[in-house]
Structures are given as structure tokens and as C-alpha cells.
């Protein structure tokens with residue numbers, strides 16, 4: 241162990257040397273890194289990032305006349321990809337280089353979450369194993385097994401909204417949690433204040449705190465992790481240790497519950513029970529535990545965000561609402577609510593889903609990736625270890641590919657929308673999705689207009705969302721039920737139309753405004 245004074249001197253020297261090299265020497269050596277703002281000596285551009293960084297990045301891309309820009313946030317090189325081409329070229333076509341995650345020392349190491357599906361390194365063989373299990377558990381065929389569950393929960397959702405329409409967001413949260421808890425653990429939610437949901441929400445809250453960018457010095461200067469816990473300014477060490485213990489015991493709760501159920505002969509089949517084999521040892525069990533944990537983490541906030549956006553946007557765009565209601569009434573006939581088997585026959589509904597995802601992306605900036613070796617793209621040098629951010633919002637609002645991007649217009653997807661088919665998942669990988677039936681621009685350039693936004697909103701490369709299919713069926717079903725049962729509008733007397741604004745955070749949520757939900761006559 242190094243002694244304390246020499247550790248401190250070493251620490252100060254390494255921070256200052258790092259900052260000096262970054263600020264004064266690197267621009268000369270790395271003349272070809274993508275352009276971008278310089279920022280200040282200590283924090284880089286951190287203080288220039290507003291609550292809506294996706295807009296700031298898009299403005300910088302315009303200012304520097306390059307869709308690929310780069311800058312420092314503290315001592316981390318960040319590269320932002322602001323157009324569809326660079327995202328495809330790097331994150332998808334060079335997925336083996338660009339699918340890692342940047343390391344959060346606080347969360348991954350001190351809190352012990354480095355093994356989770358979202359955070360594990362793409363170079364770790366476990367990452368592929370997790371994805372295989374999840375993709376298999378949520379494949380088109382497996383999702384068919386969940387149709388009854390989804391429809392029953394949709395009935396409960398409609399009853400709850402009928403009873404208490406003002407609490408629609410609470411009902412959405414409950415619906416999403418009920419579906420995913422049943423799929424992952426075979427667990428049925430209790431009515432209110434469910435203990436498993438409390439556990440999951442507590443984990444999500446701690447994770448949010450531990451992952452807050454710029455909050456933990458150890459994320460930027462990892463050498464400080466060697467300081468003793470009693471030393472001033474090492475609150476992060478004690479906090480990390482507390483959170484590690486809490487998160488460990490929280491993630492064991494649902495897993496141990498399933499194992500206990502499996503001792504009874506009539507236990508409920510689910511993702512975890514199908515994969516657990518008592519004779520396969522602790523490592524195999526651990527993989528199943530983390531994979532199942534990834535389901536709740538992946539499904540909860542994202543699906544809630546998409547459904548909440550849908551309901552709020554229906555209040556703003558009554559014509560789109562009326563068109564979807566007309567289509568459902570025509571296909572299902574009077575008095576019959578849509579079922580999952582009806583969904584492939586509702587093209588306008590499918591286009592509406594895509595337009596909601598495009599107009600109000602669930603993840604404006606996807607999740608950060610990391611490049612694992614030095615790379616060259618066009619004339620730019622992309623240094624190893626750079627954090628790579630895909631500006632999904634900028635792509636989905638790029639007028640070159642989505643004409644009039646700030647118009648909410650589901651019909652843009654009507655002619656080129658491949659319909660959801662329950663047995664043939666034709667957009668299971670991104671390459672398929674990107675090229676599915678998009679129309680070429682009339683000026684004969686190679687850019688397709690109005691490409692399927694699912695190719696962007698569900699992420700990229702080896703990190704793309706493995707829950708896309710389940711998400712789609714769950715969201716479309718709830719959308720169809722809401723449209724067939726309710727009329728959504730702005731409250732009578734509202735003078736100005738609310739602006740669509742987003743919360744900042746890993747998942748983007750449209751900020752709530754007042755709406756009225758009434759049963760249709």
C-alpha cells in the first residue's frame with residue numbers, strides 16, 4: 241500500500257499533468273479529432289450543457305459544420321454523432337468497436353453494478369450471454385405466450401382510468417410493472433404499494449443518483465478511490481459502500497422469491513424458472529439473476545415514457561386521435577375492443593406509434609457507448625476510450641430525412657410501414673429495420689425520407705434494445721384500448737397550447753400538462 245502523503249502528491253501531480261496535457265498538448269497531436277467547443281481547464285464543457293443537451297449538441301454540430309463533434313467533459317473525451325449516417329457507420333457497422341459502455345467508477349465499481357446488463361462491458365463474455373437469454377425470452381414466439389397476460393392487464397388499465405382518469409400516469413406505471421414482474425418472475429402485483437415495486441423503484445433511484453454525470457469525482461479521477469474512507473472529501477467511498485450493500489440485497493429479493501416458489505409443484509412458469517437449472521452452478525444462476533433484473537430496468541421507465549407521451553400528444557393532436565379511432569371502429573365494429581390479433585390490421589395505429597416515438601423520443605440521447613480502440617472516421621481521429629453519444633433527437637428531427645420534423649404527422653409512415661406480424665419479427669435487427677420500405681427523396685439523393693424511426697429509438701449496435709418487440713405489442717395494445725374507450729383533450733378554456741418539453745435524465749419524459757380524459761359515448 242502506498243503511504244498517504246506520497247499518494248496525495250501522486251494524485252495532485254497526475255490530475256495536473258492530465259489537465260495540462262489535455263489542454264495544451266493534445267490539440268496539436270490530435271489535430272484530426274472532430275471539432276467542438278474547448279471548454280474550461282478543469283471542467284471542459286460541463287457548464288455549457290443545459291437541461292436539453294441534445295439541442296445544444298445539434299447547435300454545435302451546425303456551428304462547426306460537422307455532424308460529428310467532440311469536446312471534453314472534465315477529463316473525458318466525448319464524441320457526439322448528430323446524423324443518421326455517422327450513427328449507422330460507427331455504432332452499427334463497426335459495432336465490435338463501438339458497443340462498450342463508458343466506465344462509471346462510482347456505479348460500476350464502488351456500488352458493484354458493473355455486471356448489470358446495461359453496464360457490463362461488451363468485451364465481457366457475459367454480455368453476449370445476457371443478450372442471448374433476453375432475446376430468446378422476448379422473441380416473437382415467446383411474446384405470443386404473454387398475449388393473455390397483456391390483454392388482462394390492458395382490461396385492468398382501462399378500468400382504472402375509467403375510475404380515476406386524473407391518475408392515468410400512475411395506472412400506466414402499474415400496468416408496465418405488472419406485465420414485466422409477471423414475465424420476469426411470475427409474480428402478481430398486489431393492489432397498492434407492492435413490496436416488489438418498492439424494491440425495484442428503490443434500486444432505480446439509487447442507480448440514478450450514483451450515475452448522475454458530474455456528481456462523483458471518482459468517475460473523473462479514479463485514483464481518488466485509493467484514499468482512505470476517513471479522509472476529507474471521500475464521502476463518495478462511504479456512500480458507495482452503503483449503496484453496494486443496499487443494491488445487492490435489493491436485487492436478491494425477487495430472485496430468491498422465485499427460487500422459493502420453485503420448491504412447490506404448482507409454481508408459475510416465467511423467464512427465471514425457464515432458465516434456472518439447479519445443477520448448473522452459481523455462475524449460471526448469477527447470469528440468470530442479472531438478465532431477469534435487466535428486464536424490469538429496461539422495460540419500466542421506457543414503456544411508461546412512450547405511453548405517457550402518447551396520451552399527452554393525443555390531447556394536442558385531435559385529428560390524429562380521430563383518424564386512429566375511426567380506423568379501430570371500422571375494423572373492430574361497434575362495441576368490440578381491439579385485441580392483439582387485430583393490431584397487424586391497423587396501419588394508422590402503427591404509424592401513430594412510430595410518430596409518437598419519433599416526435600417525442602423515449603431516449604433523446606440513447607445510452608452512452610465507448611469505443612474500445614483508436615479509430616478513424618472520414619478525416620477524424622476518434623481516440624480509444626472516448627464516450628460516444630448518439631443524438632437520436634437530432635436524427636429524428638433532421639429535416640433532410642423527416643420533412644417538417646416539428647409537425648406531428650403519423651401519415652408520413654403510412655405508405656412505408658411494414659405491419660406488425662406476430663410470427664415473423666421482421667425488424668429484429670437494425671439493418672432490417674433501417675431498410676424496410678423507406679421512400680427515396682424526390683431529388684434522387686441517397687437519403688431516404690421518413691425512415692422507420694424504430695431503427696433509431698431503440699438504440700444501436702450490440703447495445704440495441706432486446707425488448708423492442710415486447711415494448712411494441714404492449715404499447716400498441718394500450719394505445720388501441722385507450723383510443724377505443726376514451727376521448728382525450730385539453731381542458732375546456734385552455735387558451736394557449738402547451739409546449740412539448742422534456743425532462744432531462746437517462747429516459748426522456750414529456751413534461752406533464754393538464755389534459756382531460758373522458759369515456760367516449
Ligand code: HEM
Nearest residue numbers: 358534538539542546602603607698699700703705707711
Ligand atoms: C418503448 C419502449 C422502449 C424503448 C424506447 C427502449 C429503448 C432502449 C434504448 C435506447 C436502449 C439503449 C441502447 C443503446 O445503448 O444503444 C435500450 C436498452 C435496453 N433495453 Fe430497451 N427500450 C424499451 C423497452 C424495453 C423493454 C420492454 C425491455 C425488456 C423487457 C427492454 C430492455 C432493454 C435492455 C435489457 C437494454 C440493455 C441492452 C444492453 O445494454 O445490451 N427495453 N432500450
